[in-house]
Amino acid sequence: MAIDGFGDSAKERLSALADGELDRPGSTTSCAAWAGDAALRADWHAWHLIGDVLRSEDLASNPGHDRDFCAKLRLRLQAEPVVLAPMPAIAEPAGGRSDRRARPSRWAAAGAVAAGVVLVVGTFAVVRPGEWPTAQVAGGDAPVSIAASPVGAASTEEAAVQPVAIVADSKVFRDAQLERYLEAHKQFAGTSALGVPSAFLRSATVDSAAR
């Protein structure tokens, strides 16, 4: 029906867009037409000015002022980085494209993960030297199960070395802690209810009870 480039129909669609009554493909076409046609831009301004004046006469501004304002703002917008809100349709190809380059970072991520695990276990050993044999067993288990999952995630994840490493790192900490909580709970479920003096164990019980 309406064909692109036919003056009036393109204008009429722009008018519909002004009212938010145009579908998505129509909006895309109309925006492109607006950007490429000074006459359409002048219409767009005139129509909105008309709407403003109809609603309130004190919005009838000097047209030269409007034009200057928008010209100035356009220059400032050109200096701005283009905004891009994350959308599912766009996120998909981005991951695929950087997949090849992500390969070396996978090892970096794995290294970071391993370092994180060592840190967790190390900290653990220092903080609780011999008090907690079962927890150390839990920590010893962690590298195998945890290291595997973030590496797999890193391969599908786009992105540079740093963010992946950080995300993986925090995951390790959280997961290992969770493991410990669960492990501790299993181990001391009965005894903590009877009143074990350690605050740490008590919070583990509460935590798992809330779950």
Add this chain to the structure above:
Amino acid sequence: MNAPDADAPLVERVKQGDVKAFEMLVVKYQRRIERLIGRMVRDVDLVPDIAQETFIRAYRALPQFRGDSAFYTWLYRIAVNTAKKSLMELKRDPLVTESARAGRDEDDDNPRVENEPSDAATPDAVLASKQIASAVNFAVEALSEDLRQAITLREIEGLSYEEIAELMNCPIGTVRSRIFRAREAIAARLRPLLDTREGDRW
């Protein structure tokens, strides 16, 4: 307004990286935003600058705009915050702007001549605004009943095409065409007033 936000299609375009769609929103709202800021900030010379800042901030923040409110409501809030911030900064670091000085020197016989006055305040600009307002009203009066009703229901009552179609008992396509023809007819009367400066194009 309970109708879906009329700006949603343009906002979506901006979120996909279409800066021009944001310019379209600027053209649409610049007058309202400037009026709003003008009510908060006495100094008319500062109003366009604060309005510019408002739009730049809105552009930067747009990825976070979730559409929970209408786009204009969101923009309105940014304008209010930007104006407040400017007023605070002004209090801390007062600067004498052209119109503030003119206001103080009212009794002086030394009006502002050398510096270019801001166009919002000049008698010429006020006259131009008045001419536009009367041209619009005159053009609306001259419309056929159908066109006048359609444009009024849309612009003043804020109804959707569907609601107008129901009220006017005609297909939605007819509503769309009537509103468009009404706009064109009014714009035709405005054009001599709008195209005042040669070489200035939108």
